[in-house]
Amino acid sequence: MRRDSSAPLRTRLFAGLALASFAFLLVPGMVAAQETGTVAGRVTRAADGGELSSVSVSIPGIGLSTVTGTDGRYTLRRVPAGPQTIVFRWLGYRPTEVQVVVEPGATVTADAALEAVVISLGEIVVEGASRAPERIVEAPAAISVVPQEVLQSVAITGQAPLALQSVPGVDVVQSGVNDFNVNARGFNSSLNRRVLTLQDGRDLAIAFLGSQEWAGLTQPLDDLGRVEMVRGPGSALYGANAFSGVINITTPTAREVLGSRMTIAGGELETFRVDGRHAGLAADGRIGFRVNGGFNRSDTYSRSRTLRNGTSLRQEYEEATDEPVPVTVEAIPLNGERIDPVTGVVSGDRDPLRNIYxxxxxxxxxxxxxxxxxxxxxxxxxxxxxxxxxxxxQVDQAVKPYVRAALAADRYNVFGYWNSRTSLEPQLSLTSGLEIEERSDIFHLEGQNNWNFLEDRGRVVYGASYRNTKVNTSGTLMNLANDNRSDDLYSAYGQVEYRIAPQVRLVGAARFDDGDLIESQFSPKGAIVFSPNESHSFRVSVNRAFQTPNYSEFFLQVPVAAPTAGPRTLEGSIETYYAAVRQNIPPPFLADLTITDDLPWQFAPLTNALALGNANLEVEKVTGWEVGYKGSLGDRVYITADAYINQLRNFVTDLLPGVNPAYPSYALTSEVNVPDELTALDARLAQLGLPENHPLRAPIPLLLGGHGQLEQGTRIQGGNALATLPDGSRAIVLSYTNAGSVTERGIELGIGYQFTPEIRGDVSFTGFSFDVDEEEQAAGDQLVPNTPSKKATFSLSYAGQQGFDGNVTLRLVDGHDWAAGIFQG
Known part of the structure; x- marks a missing residue:
């Protein structure tokens, strides 16, 4: 963590750069007024004359575009007078051009009948790899686009991550009805944040944990438009937490989804879901608007784990695994259930999951x-x-509002947003019963520009951003000294592409990030893309990325067990016993013995067991080398193949004992060896003829046993968890540190085949392996990738012209170990 006097200067520098950049970005938007007219028409299928909705209608060169409505009709207003070319595009249909002459103040008709063809998958345009539009075949990164038919088929579930489970190299781990972790290329976790998730440039992560809250989306999946998945380190363009990839979601403008839609769905677990959307135009098409809303209700397949004999988890999972299931006891049941205070058996009905958006x-x-x-x-x-x-x-009730404003054009993009999250009712730690409060706000401002040079042989993309994050847990999750905090992050990035030959393109990118929580980070990227023709490309790339520790890892302060009076009681008992010995045994008989009358342990009346953050954590880092191929074989087959080697280091460990220098370890025998003292004293009393049941000898075995129990109780995961707090008192402390180095290797294969314009098949395979440098691993920590060594997906989808859609998917996944936090198996 960094706090220095250069922050004001850094603020002024970045503010000046940002203002200069934004002023330049706005220049292209200043255009002279001119005479205009209107182009309108209807788009149909050539085969049967049926209306075609969602067809893209555009005029190249002037940036005007719209889409057809459910009746196949469209309108383009404020079209410059004179000859114009209207282009009609839609997946599964041959692009069509219509020439018109636009008269000032008049409306000209341009109808089109599109011919159905087998989709050329290589013509798909993406933006996530370079932050600018380009054909997917030419993108300098491993990138996939979720097919629209997959989005539509998954949308009925309300579980957005399921749309990504067929993408090569992607892990989708589900822990609850709506609790998912999406990761790429290994080292997943229970709260994964290695994949940056953006919706129209807006980071969807929770400020405190840095992970996704998928149930908190404000739009249904089929309204999200285009979903791209970029795999591999991506900090050169996207900064912190684009560690293993980027999910780039682009929602449509209002005029791209004109009309109304309503969805009603139901299913298992008493699931009921309803949502609707309406979009329209006003002010002669100059203004578009869209509104949507929805409600989702479902039971949960999570279960209370409160049985006092610790067998709840075992009963829940023993039929699903051959491995031993650990004993575990949670303090409180799920909302709506009651607990028997003696046995821990629950009764009553679980409260349903509800989501209003x-x-x-x-x-x-x-x-x-x-x-x-x-x-x-x-x-x-x-x-x-x-x-x-x-x-x-368990989240009792939480709200997540946001506001975003943007100005977007072909060559520039300026936007800002505010994200917030507030727990209306305390969140509940089921393990400890702790009530957790949280209020967080993120303010973000960003500008980006791109332009071509040397007759489009080269392209430059650059931008800058500022982010402020505020987090307040009211002392329930963070120590008061660091709670209710405000942190800034400043970033600048750029990418230069140059085609040194018609078939060879060089790509270089870099990003600089600096802020209150991290040291300055420089993230470079280099790539060579060789495209022998328009349908095939080969690439070699190297990337560096980083992941920032979250607020929990920096500043956590929560109890992990109830405070205990045992240590202070033992300390007092030993001191009282020593006083009794000195009162009853003449000093000459004790002269050569060590008896510490005032023990230095300094236990408080209640000794706390705490999980504490580490404010001096460093970022996790990854350097990746990658080779890849993308190719379109004719109009039917699209192939991707990627292989990579990543070097990961500086992992933030799980909670461990004795790893945080801010809370130095304290051994009971570091200043005084009580067992040796008691043993020597017992021998001396025996020499004096006192029997074992004598009041001065009888307490010694009990005190030795108590000391042994205390010493054993302070050892967690093989280490000494007894530590000294800043006030000098002792406590059981678990904390975080940076440790570990891993080399991972993988291959990702994907094949898409368009059998007919309506039927498509996809096959993917992912292989993964890793090596851990055991010399750099922290004692007690487990570096487990939490991903299978092999997995494959087979899917078949149908998108009929009459509105009937269907999708069948088969996933084959190797079993694998999992270790994250307290959950291991």
Missing amino acids: GSGRLDYYLDNGSVASVDGGVSRVENEIFVTGIGRV
């Missing part, structure tokens, strides 16, 4: 094709359960 968007369409937009939304989740490093946590 809504959002709205207002677009203003400028004459030059730019779009100014303001959108916002809010979601409220109830009774969700997170699996965390300190056990399961």
